[in-house]
Amino acid sequence: MMVTKTERPRPRAEENDVLALPRPYLLFLGDATDAGFAKTAFGLRDWAGDNVVGEFALPEATVTTGLDFLTPREAAERGAKALLIGVANAGGIIPLAWMPTLFEALDAGLDIVSGMHARLTDLPGLGEAAQTAGRRLVDVRCPPAGLRVGTGARRTGRRILTVGTDCALGKKYTALAVARALQKRGVDADFRATGQTGIMISGSGIPIDAVVADFVAGAAEMLSPAAPDGHFDVIEGQGSLFHPAYAPVSLGLLHGSQPDSFIVCHQPGRTHILGNASYSLPSIEEVIARTVALGQLTSPAIRCSGVSLNTSGMDESEALREIEAVSMRLGIPAADPIRGGVAFERLLDACQS
Amino acid sequence: MMVTKTERPRPRAEENDVLALPRPYLLFLGDATDAGFAKTAFGLRDWAGDNVVGEFALPEATVTTGLDFLTPREAAERGAKALLIGVANAGGIIPLAWMPTLFEALDAGLDIVSGMHARLTDLPGLGEAAQTAGRRLVDVRCPPAGLRVGTGARRTGRRILTVGTDCALGKKYTALAVARALQKRGVDADFRATGQTGIMISGSGIPIDAVVADFVAGAAEMLSPAAPDGHFDVIEGQGSLFHPAYAPVSLGLLHGSQPDSFIVCHQPGRTHILGNASYSLPSIEEVIARTVALGQLTSPAIRCSGVSLNTSGMDESEALREIEAVSMRLGIPAADPIRGGVAFERLLDACQS
Numbered sequence: 108m109m110v111t112k113t114e115r116p117r118p119r120a121e122e123n124d125v126l127a128l129p130r131p132y133l134l135f136l137g138d139a140t141d142a143g144f145a146k147t148a149f150g151l152r153d154w155a156g157d158n159v160v161g162e163f164a165l166p167e168a169t170v171t172t173g174l175d176f177l178t179p180r181e182a183a184e185r186g187a188k189a190l191l192i193g194v195a196n197a198g199g200i201i202p203l204a205w206m207p208t209l210f211e212a213l214d215a216g217l218d219i220v221s222g223m224h225a226r227l228t229d230l231p232g233l234g235e236a237a238q239t240a241g242r243r244l245v246d247v248r249c250p251p252a253g254l255r256v257g258t259g260a261r262r263t264g265r266r267i268l269t270v271g272t273d274c275a276l277g278k279k280y281t282a283l284a285v286a287r288a289l290q291k292r293g294v295d296a297d298f299r300a301t302g303q304t305g306i307m308i309s310g311s312g313i314p315i316d317a318v319v320a321d322f323v324a325g326a327a328e329m330l331s332p333a334a335p336d337g338h339f340d341v342i343e344g345q346g347s348l349f350h351p352a353y354a355p356v357s358l359g360l361l362h363g364s365q366p367d368s369f370i371v372c373h374q375p376g377r378t379h380i381l382g383n384a385s386y387s388l389p390s391i392e393e394v395i396a397r398t399v400a401l402g403q404l405t406s407p408a409i410r411c412s413g414v415s416l417n418t419s420g421m422d423e424s425e426a427l428r429e430i431e432a433v434s435m436r437l438g439i440p441a442a443d444p445i446r447g448g449v450a451f452e453r454l455l456d457a458c459q460s
Numbered sequence: 461m462m463v464t465k466t467e468r469p470r471p472r473a474e475e476n477d478v479l480a481l482p483r484p485y486l487l488f489l490g491d492a493t494d495a496g497f498a499k500t501a502f503g504l505r506d507w508a509g510d511n512v513v514g515e516f517a518l519p520e521a522t523v524t525t526g527l528d529f530l531t532p533r534e535a536a537e538r539g540a541k542a543l544l545i546g547v548a549n550a551g552g553i554i555p556l557a558w559m560p561t562l563f564e565a566l567d568a569g570l571d572i573v574s575g576m577h578a579r580l581t582d583l584p585g586l587g588e589a590a591q592t593a594g595r596r597l598v599d600v601r602c603p604p605a606g607l608r609v610g611t612g613a614r615r616t617g618r619r620i621l622t623v624g625t626d627c628a629l630g631k632k633y634t635a636l637a638v639a640r641a642l643q644k645r646g647v648d649a650d651f652r653a654t655g656q657t658g659i660m661i662s663g664s665g666i667p668i669d670a671v672v673a674d675f676v677a678g679a680a681e682m683l684s685p686a687a688p689d690g691h692f693d694v695i696e697g698q699g700s701l702f703h704p705a706y707a708p709v710s711l712g713l714l715h716g717s718q719p720d721s722f723i724v725c726h727q728p729g730r731t732h733i734l735g736n737a738s739y740s741l742p743s744i745e746e747v748i749a750r751t752v753a754l755g756q757l758t759s760p761a762i763r764c765s766g767v768s769l770n771t772s773g774m775d776e777s778e779a780l781r782e783i784e785a786v787s788m789r790l791g792i793p794a795a796d797p798i799r800g801g802v803a804f805e806r807l808l809d810a811c812q813s
Contacts, residue, residue, distance in 0.1 A: 259704025259739060316674045320709045323673045351612025351715055351758050355708035356673045362704055386612060386757075400753075404739075405704050 125330055126251050128310045129218040129243065131157075132191040133182035134172060136164035137205050139194045145170045147222060147304060148193025154283055155308045160187045165204060170194075179208070179215040189218040189245070191307060199224030210236055218243040222303035247303040250318045250326065257324030257363050259405045264334025267412065267458050268366035269344040270398050272388050274353065274381050276374040277417040277444075278344040279305050284444035285370070286341040288455050296339040299330050301360065305343045315345055316356050323356060327363025339458075342366065348397050349389040350380060358401060365405045368412040368458060369398055375416055375429050391437065412457040413440035478683055479604050480664045482571045482596065484510075485544035486535035487525060489517035490558050492547045498523045500575060500657060501546030507636055508661045513540045518557060523547075532561070532568040542571040542598070544660060552577030563589055571596040575656035600656040603671045603679065610677030610716050612758045617687025620765065620811050621719035622697040623751050625741050627706065627734050629727040630770040630797075631697040632658050637797035638723070639694040641808055649692040652683050654713065658696045668698055669709050676709060680716025692811075695719065701750050702742040703733060711754060718758045721765040721811060722751055728769055728782050744790065765810040766793035 132155075134148045142149070151159055152172045160182050161175035172193075179190055190212035196202070201209075201223060209219055209227075213236050221227050227244035228234045237244050267285065269278040279302060286298035298305070300312030318326045331340040342364045346353030361369075371394050380386040389397075395411045402409040414433055418426035426443060430450050434441035440457045442450035485508075487501045495502070504512055505525045513535050514528035525546075532543060543565035549555065554562075554576060562572055562580075566589050574580050580597035581587045590597050620638065622631040632655060639651035651658070653665030671679045684693040695717045699706030714722075724747050733739040742750075748764045755762040767786055771779035779796060783803050787794035793810045795803035 257705035259736065316672070318673055319669070320671055320673045320676045320712060321669045321706060323708045324705050349757060352610035352677050353674060354715055354754075354757070355676045355712035358711050359673060359708035362707055383612065397753075400750075401707075404702060404707070 125311050125313050126245065126247065126306055128220055128245060128247070128307065129188035130310050131160050131187055132189050132220065133160055133177060133179060133187045133212070133217065134162040134174065134193040135190050135205075135208060135212075136162055136168050136170055136172070137192070137194045137196070137202070138165040138167040139170040140168065142170050144196055145172070145194045147195065147307065148172050150304050151191065151193060151307060155310075158310065160185045162193075163190070163208065165208070179212040179217055183215045183217055187217060189220045191220040192223060195223065201225050201227075201230060206230065206233075209233060213237055213240045213242050216240070216242070218245060220245045220247060220307065222247040222307060224248070247306050248314050248317055250314055254318060254322040255325045255329065256322060257328050257359075259324075259362070262328075262333035262365065263336060264331075264338045264340065266331050266340045266342060266364055266366045268342045268361065268364045268369045269372055269415065270357065270361070270369050270394060271344060271347050271372040272349070272391060272394050273347050273374070273377060274350065276377065277372045277415055281370055281372050281415040281444050282341045282343040283308065284451075285455065285458060286339075288444075288451070289339055289341070289458070292455065294339055294459065295335070295337055296341060299340050299342040301327075301330065301343045301345050312343075315360055316353070320355060320359070323359025324363035327360045328365070331364055344372070347380075347389075348394070348401065349386075351383065351386060361398065361402050362405050366402065366409060367406065368410050369402070370412050370415050370454070370458070371395060371398070372415045372417065374420075375418065376420065391433065395437075411439060413442070413454040415454070416441055416443050418443045418446065478664050478666050479598070479600065479659055481573055481598060481600070481660065482541035483663050484513050484540055485542050485573065485660075486513055486530060486532060486540045486565070486570065487515040487527065487546040488543050488558075488561060488565075489515055489521050489523055489525070490545070490547045490549070490555070491518040491520040492523040493521065495523050497549055498525070498547045500548065500660065501525050503657050504544065504546060504660060508663075511663065513538045515546075516543070516561065518561070532565040532570055536568045536570055540570060542573045544573040545576060548576060554578050554580075554583060559583065559586075562586060566590055566593045566595050569593070569595070571598060573598045573600060573660065575600040575660065577601070600659050601667050601670055603667055607666075607671060607675040608678045608682065609675060610681050610712075612677075612715070615681075615686035615718065616689060617684075618692045619684050619695060619717055619719045620692060621695045621714065621717045621722045622725055622768065623710065623714070623722050623747060624697060624700050624725040625702070625744060625747050626700050626727070626730060627703065629730065630725045630768060634723055634725050634768040634797050635694045635696040636661065637804075638808065638811060639692075641797075641804070642692055642694070642811070645808065647692055647812065648688070648690055649694060652693050652695040654680075654683065654696045654698050665696075668713055669706070673708060673712070676712025677716035680713050681718070684717055697725070700733075700742075701747070701754065702739075704736065704739060714751065714755050715758045719755065719762060720759065721763050722755070723765050723768050723807070723811070724748060724751070725768045725770065727773075728771065728786075729773065744786070748790075764792060766795070766807040768807070769794055769796050771796045771799065
């Protein structure tokens with residue numbers, strides 16, 4: 108079935124405040140033979156299963172998500188709206204071998220979603236083919252047009268931001284887990300994505316680290332706009348206020364998000380900033396104090412709800428001891444959202460209070 | 461005289477860490493009838509007089525800098541290397557009426573330098589004409605390619621950063637005045653520009669507020685690289701750590717600049733953030749405390765050298781009273797660099813100590 112332009116209105120993401128992705132997806136695994144390169148596909152399977160109809164791969168591929176194998180045309184018949192490139196490769200380029208699949212997807216009526224460094228529109232012939240087919244090429248690394256400068260004006264609704272002692276230790280997963288758990292409690296809650304994987308999972312967001320510095324706070328304001336009183340936005344944090352390169356991203360996100368409360372994410376045992384042995388990790392206490400001091404500019408009553416510990420490297424009893432010890436030391440809830448349990452329920456209570 | 465491509469090697473700014481502008485300039489005033497729109501031209505006359513050979517304007521113009529009136533060809537004969545658009549207009553566009561002058565400049569062997577929002581390369585035919593003539597079109601608002609992420613690695617040389625209680629109150633002028641005065645004292649000092657006017661004045665720099673958030677600290681590191689022990693970089697600050705929109709720019713500049721000391725710039729009487737009446741101005745004391753707290757991440761011994769007061773709205777005796785009062789209150793030097801005097805010499809002593 109050829110889906111034609113008139114059958115569904117094309118969302119005009121370029122006029123929106125945030126990227127809005129066409130869903131559900133068909134996951135494309137390319138010619139991947141190393142599961143490590145297919146992290147995006149696995150993340151989508153695990154966190155956005157309702158928005159994935161299946162996978163497609165080239166004959167050379169050995170990696171699989173275990174989902175139904177569908178051609179682009181079969182996927183379109185099952186309701187897919189886009190082929191999502193769920194695999195990376197060294198260099199972030201899109202190999203020639205993948206091109207026939209991309210053209211086939213457009214022909215089948217699918218948009219294409221990519222988070223790779225190479226722009227889809229730079230690929231020879233793809234832009235023209237998309238235009239002819241009336242389809243979109245969505246580069247998730249590109250911020251939407253029309254970003255505005257932050258105003259710092261107070262707004263309604265509740266907002267929770269995940270912050271961290273470092274990069275890459277669970278800020279996205281924590282925000283996803285908290286948003287889902289609040290929804291299960293019947294709370295009107297949204298996950299707000301600020302990185303490319305989060306955006307693909309939630310279907311919308313702003314890649315905040317690709318925004319020009321002057322507009323970071325404004326982008327965060329647009330990402331979590333004024334909302335009704337009972338509504339919660341759970342915002343995916345980025346970087347760390349103690350990171351010698353990425354602190355500006357974290358600060359703009361903090362100022363623009365105007366959070367009522369924040370959760371500090373930490374990985375027990377990490378002693379230095381990832382990839383930079385000259386910089387020691389700050390303590391959780393230091394992160395709380397600095398986040399409050401700086402966050403008060405736009406959110407005068409900002410407070411810490413608790414701590415999210417990434418205990419993936421520990422066994423169950425070791426993890427529970429660590430969680431208990433951190434909670435006792437700081438006098439606030441601590442939990443590993445992936446492990447859940449009573450500790451996580453207490454963290455959620457603190458977020459809602 | 462037609463300056464041909466072989467007569468001077470073209471600087472390859474696109475391969476450099478910072479923008480490097482062709483100088484000296486011919487200032488172009490367009491058809492300006494309002495001196496307020498020619499601020500850039502006046503700033504260049506006042507701060508970069510050695511690098512300006514004259515001015516050129518259309519017959520409709522009534523504004524003048526008082527410099528010699530030269531056609532592009534006459535300017536080239538006097539050694540000019542570029543026509544610099546020294547005038548703005550509402551909307552930041554380049555009117556059709558200016559185009560013949562731009563083509564004439566290229567034909568006379570001049571590059572073109574612009575800080576307007578409209579890109580020179582987007583003007584019909586100008587890119588091709590520049591390529592044919594072997595000339596450069598330099599958009600000062602565009603950051604150079606090849607920016608890297610910050611490392612936070614300690615580097616040699618001394619660095620002074622100007623910070624502020626707000627935007628637009630003298631951070632550029634203070635940095636310029638301090639760099640010049642240190643040079644007069646025989647110190648090996650450079651002004652490092654981070655905004656478009658500063659870049660035009662000094663002939664090089666990085667427009668830091670146009671840099672993607674992830675790269676702001678890295679850009680600041682590249683702008684003020686490791687230097688010999690006796691060398692001082694005096695870095696133009698941007699925004700304020702207490703600004704709800706621009707604090708990320710200020711923080712990245714602080715972390716990347718790794719300053720040994722900083723000067724707080726303030727305008728007495730200003731009570732609220734420019735253009736945002738909901739935000740009170742922080743006190744100078746608060747700015748000092750926060751700059752030290754955050755700056756220590758990359759510059760452990762960071763300290764405040766003193767305060768630069770913009771007393772342009774005061775008469776002489778009022779200004780001197782204010783300068784004295786602030787210096788007494790804080791126990792550190794305070795001065796208005798534009799007024800100079802003993803107070804300014806004390807501020808310079810503190811910078812050098």
